[in-house]
Amino acid sequence: MSSVETLTENPVAVSGDHFVEVNYDDRIPNNVALSSDKQLQRALETWRPKYLDWWNDMGPEGFQESSVYLRTAVGVDPSGWAKFGFVKMPEYRWGVLLAPKIEGRTIPFGRHKGETAWQEVPGEYRATLRRLLVVQGDTEPASVEQQRYLGATAPSLYDMRNLFQVNVEEGRHLWAIVYLLVKYFGKDGREEAQALLERCSGQEDNPRILGAFNERTPDWLSFFMFTFFTDRDGKMQLAALAESGFDPLSRTCRFMLTEEAHHMFVGETGVQRTIEATCAAMNRAGIKDPNDVEAVRKLGVVDLPLLQRKANFHISVTRDLFGSEISSNAAETFSSGLKGRFNEANLKDDHVLADATYPVMRVADGKIVEEQIPALRAINARLLDDYIADCQGGVDRWNKVIEKAGIAFKFVQPHKGFNRKIGEFAGCRISPAGELLTEDQRLAQSGAWLPNDDDMRFIDSLMNPCREPGKYASWIAPPRVGINNQPGDFEYVKIY
Ligand SMILES: [Fe+2]
Numbered sequence: 001m002s003s004v005e006t007l008t009e010n011p012v013a014v015s016g017d018h019f020v021e022v023n024y025d026d027r028i029p030n031n032v033a034l035s036s037d038k039q040l041q042r043a044l045e046t047w048r049p050k051y052l053d054w055w056n057d058m059g060p061e062g063f064q065e066s067s068v069y070l071r072t073a074v075g076v077d078p079s080g081w082a083k084f085g086f087v088k089m090p091e092y093r094w095g096v097l098l099a100p101k102i103e104g105r106t107i108p109f110g111r112h113k114g115e116t117a118w119q120e121v122p123g124e125y126r127a128t129l130r131r132l133l134v135v136q137g138d139t140e141p142a143s144v145e146q147q148r149y150l151g152a153t154a155p156s157l158y159d160m161r162n163l164f165q166v167n168v169e170e171g172r173h174l175w176a177i178v179y180l181l182v183k184y185f186g187k188d189g190r191e192e193a194q195a196l197l198e199r200c201s202g203q204e205d206n207p208r209i210l211g212a213f214n215e216r217t218p219d220w221l222s223f224f225m226f227t228f229f230t231d232r233d234g235k236m237q238l239a240a241l242a243e244s245g246f247d248p249l250s251r252t253c254r255f256m257l258t259e260e261a262h263h264m265f266v267g268e269t270g271v272q273r274t275i276e277a278t279c280a281a282m283n284r285a286g287i288k289d290p291n292d293v294e295a296v297r298k299l300g301v302v303d304l305p306l307l308q309r310k311a312n313f314h315i316s317v318t319r320d321l322f323g324s325e326i327s328s329n330a331a332e333t334f335s336s337g338l339k340g341r342f343n344e345a346n347l348k349d350d351h352v353l354a355d356a357t358y359p360v361m362r363v364a365d366g367k368i369v370e371e372q373i374p375a376l377r378a379i380n381a382r383l384l385d386d387y388i389a390d391c392q393g394g395v396d397r398w399n400k401v402i403e404k405a406g407i408a409f410k411f412v413q414p415h416k417g418f419n420r421k422i423g424e425f426a427g428c429r430i431s432p433a434g435e436l437l438t439e440d441q442r443l444a445q446s447g448a449w450l451p452n453d454d455d456m457r458f459i460d461s462l463m464n465p466c467r468e469p470g471k472y473a474s475w476i477a478p479p480r481v482g483i484n485n486q487p488g489d490f491e492y493v494k495i496y
């Protein structure tokens with residue numbers, strides 16, 4: 001479908017040859033009074049067909065005509081934000097939704113702490129805020145691009161639907177950030193909105209801004225690891241931005257977080273179901289040793305050590321997204337009141353941090369040590385620590401499944417310094433257990449710590465589509481409950 005057809009689908013007035021007014025309250029679910037802000041409407045009107053072109057070119061490959069059982073957010077109250085129904089993805093109603101305004105909200109941290117939250121962009125912070133928005137916004141279309149080929153190898157219609165749900169919601173997150181850019185940053189914002197559609201994941205001359213978003217997501221294990229570990233970085237960043245003194249950003253992020261929860265659910269349960277299938281197959285075959293990889297692979301399931309290597313890769317690449325642990329830029333965005341800490345409101349300190357310190361792990365004199373650093377400069381280190389703690393809940397739940405099955409294996413998060421390219425441990429050779437290594441030691445072990453060629457070939461051999469309603473590929477167990485409580489044989493995607 002061309003973008004013009006989509007645009008004219010709900011015309012409220014057609015005058016002259018070219019001018020088509022779209023009923024934005026119909027087309028774009030919103031709670032920002034879009035139809036009364038002509039300038040904003042015009043900006044989004046110009047951007048929307050380009051977004052649709054991007055979606056058609058770079059979004060899910062091959063299923064744009066299929067009907068997908070998706071939830072659409074049409075409002076921010078509990079009854080409005082999860083309307084389920086069949087929709088073709090290009091016709092998804094990407095909305096602009098902000099969490100409700102909190103009357104009398106004040107800036108919760110930094111040098112402006114206690115002042116009334118800003119409804120407009122403070123002039124002195126304009127450039128920093130714009131950069132924060134662009135960096136966050138850039139990750140949203142990037143993940144859609146990374147995941148675009150996965151539909152073809154979905155292990156079930158249920159999983160295919162979950163993939164597309166994540167994809168359309170990342171698209172909506174892009175809308176959310178573009179709304180802020182075009183509403184509050186004039187011409188600069190419109191240019192940034194355009195550039196967000198032009199950068200491209202993995203492309204050499206115009207890549208996405210952050211490293212992890214230029215990695216490939218070549219298979220479903222990567223997808224599940226990505227949505228568990230990397231979408232969780234999204235959660236942490238959004239939570240920190242939800243504290244922002246710039247109120248429209250805070251409200252935008254608060255609503256995005258409700259969607260992020262589902263992405264992490266898809267990741268956590270995806271890995272968990274993979275583990276379940278492995279453990280069940282091992283027990284049926286009487287295989288007790290999780291390291292008997294050859295025997296396990298013959299069963300058409302993923303051996304647990306491989307899953308650990310996959311996790312090691314995604315964990316370490318995602319930790320790099322937090323930036324340098326010690327950062328004067330992060331100190332400044334915090335002190336300015338633009339980006340807070342995770343759970344800022346519940347932290348029991350003065351929220352200004354002029355004299356506080358924070359322990360940061362680093363390498364000094366050939367040893368890994370912990371040093372007290374001024375807390376302001378350690379904002380990124382703290383967010384990373386909070387992230388690692390947040391990941392552990394899911395890892396523990398995965399381990400429970402293995403324990404219940406009576407198999408002796410435990411997933412662990414690698415040491416903070418393992419395989420890092422950014423920050424205190426960049427270029428250091430550290431094992432998952434936290435030992436400093438020589439280059440020879442690292443090279444000798446890297447195939448045991450990160451997915452090796454053999455692993456990738458094996459995973460590839462499993463990635464065969466399974467499209468019969470209610471059926472699942474050998475390597476993954478069915479979910480316990482259907483989406484929106486649908487029955488087991490529900491046809492989540494009607495493929496045309
Ligand atoms: Fe997102």
Ligand SMILES: [Fe+2]
Nearest residue numbers: 231234260263
């Ligand atoms: Fe996400």
